[in-house]
Amino acid sequence: MRNEQQEIEAYFIPDTIQLTSFTTRELESKQGKLILKYPVLSGEDIQCITETIKANQKNYLDKLQTTEVIDLVDAAVQKWLDPDYHWRQLAETWLPVITGYDAEMIRLELKRFLRTFRKKELLRFLVEEFDDPAVLDDFRPRKKGGLSKAYGPDLILHFFSGNVPGLPVWNLVMGLLVKSGQLGKTSSSEPLLPVLFAKSLEEVDPELAKTLAVLPWKGGEDQLEHPAIQAAEAVVAYGSSESVENIRKGVPAHKRFLSYGHKISFAMVGKEALTLDLCRESVHSLAEDVSVYDQQGCVSPQIIYVEQGGSVSPREFAQLLANEMDHYNRKKPRGPLLESEALAIQSFRSQHEFQIESSVYGHPDDTSWTVVYHPEPDFEPSPLNRTVHVFSCTHLEQVYPKLSSYRQYLQTAGVAVGPDRLFKLSEDLGKAGVSRVCAVGKMAQAPSGWHHDGQFNLLNLIRWTDIETSAEQHAEQYDEDSE
């Protein structure tokens, strides 16, 4: 690799606007040095940027057909699917340094993730939520009479998450599909990728890119957030319940506010999956589900319920999982932790080591992975960073009462059960608050068009205008040429 110094903006704004004041952050690695250039922003800057974006949305993006937008996004995504694409190479080099995640893991997951934004996936995504996606372009007839058209917000303000690289790309694509101007505030833990994606869009269509801005600032800075919220028609926020709540307080009630708070996911393995030959696959899959992005995604399991009565006992399952976690860690080592995170794992291990019931399996020299086995089912979160509970249960059904206090937090359940149980199990999980049931091994890869946290994605962003039959008929009266 080249050993050189490179400078890149950690922001993206319409190219007609000039910012004047900057600070820098330097990153160093074996590949050289990267200087990230951060703007020093004022409330007036935000006002100017949002006004420009809104004007460009009105004069350009709003006039595009949805299919044209899809083609443009697809063209940008196709660039990213080329391993030699310069922004992809930059991301693959520097995201591991910025986030601490293993480079190989980032390379693989980023590729997998971006593939879900190709033309065919985007079309499917639209059809998933709109019977007739053309409602985004024009008034379309409704089955029971009248016509309707869907309008996206003229400006969406995003508060991006920083845990999983690439996630903000998903937010930007959603905004584009509903033809919204967008301002995204990046998280300090991952300020780069949304900027690079905006640059790709600029390469594909400079006019389109003028409807976007990606800016870094410290969450809670009122003098920036207030004008941004004032200008936006919709606000989309990711973060802990506390930070989401703080943003919500600043958003007037008449504005659309979508939030994605912290969630918890778990897995269930039925006894039918615990035969000697089938079990290996589940263990392998779950080790990956737990380890991907060091468990920072809300889709990663923190708890695995394993049913008794199979050829492999829950305790043996925990031991096999520990082995597999170790393998994964050798191939794709966990990123470095903050002292507090490492201490949380040490403390978690000691707490369970001294409880007579539970057994702790962990890397002997450091905290890189931990499996805690419990003989009775319960519901307890883990301190993350590749630490997971395995609870033994006589029947998977035994688990439901344990979930009840956590309803608002439940998200994905990864399952390994037979077809005869899948529906009943999913029905019960749905009642308990779970929004997504998927196969073990697929927990970290939500498909495009999923009901994120049990909600619609595009439908929640848009507003409708209906032309009722009465207006249609009444209009006929004024047709001078009518017989």
Added chain:
Amino acid sequence: MRQQTKQMIEQLLSFIIYRGSTGKDFQELALTLFSYQFEHNLPYKKYCQKRRKTPLTVKHWQEIPAMPIQAFKELPLACESTRTPEAVFLTSGTTNAEKRGQNIHPALAVWDGSMMTAFKQFVLPEQQTAAIYVLSPAEDLNQHSSLSRYLTNAVKHFGTEDSRFFFKEKGLDMEALTTALKVKESRREPVLLMGASSAYVHFIDYCTERDLTFHLAEGSRIFDTGGFKRQSRELSREELYESFSRVFDVGPNSFINMYGMTELSSQIYEVTAQSPRFEKVNPDWVKTLVLDPETLRPVKAGEVGVLAHYDLANWNSCMAVLTEDMGFETENGFVLLGRVEGSEARGCSIAVDELMRANGK
């Protein structure tokens, strides 16, 4: 009590009280105590064996496995089992009232010896006695508190006749304390105030509300201990010292902070007149290691890590105790940075703290 235990206690007492010790003595005694605890404290033995540490493989005191403080909550850690221990000290249980850590003391001779020797050295180096006013409960009000034992010992062995406890069944008698301090002030007699940091905060608030200040006589000392444990509003050490100066009109060299844990049998001191700011100093029979939280191996000198204390006076449970406090080593001791709260997770995966709060735990 077995003969071996009696001998162990003898050795420890003579080391603590008669000192003249060298580093070599600590090493020898630490290894002897480790063998003793490995032999008689079964849960600790298992913990060591799991880490492949036995008296045969451990050659230096630093290699002795430090027992995490959680173990004091979950397991009975004792070398000498007795139905009638002289004391059982319990942790305050502020984080989890159902599970309080305990340290069992079949006999308190070593505990008392450690307390008094260090007290003399750090708190009263130049005098035999002092007028002590105590803001926290005495032993008779709280038999399971090591702090109460400590305060009662202090008054019993080092207090002049006019020393008093101001914490009664109904709580801290602030009026009585105010009157007593005013008397001391008018007579220009120095006083040694002692109590938990949180008790001071309540008294400082009381004084501030009433616009009360004192001008304590030269030689007065303010001794506080412990954090706030959600029992009062939280102040930084700077803020606390600043409030002391403001309310009691005492100089920056009048402060003594004692760092003690139920899980230990000795105390560690920060004496502003003796050491650089915020440096905590161990008595000779206690050593502190700073460990990398990731590997639990010692960090390079001066780096931040989690603290493990090796306290020879802690003969019945485990002399080596792994805390959850962060700090770094200094020339004569260490600086305590305090307990690390679970930091907000980077991700959208919900963190333990948030979920526990949600569930009202």
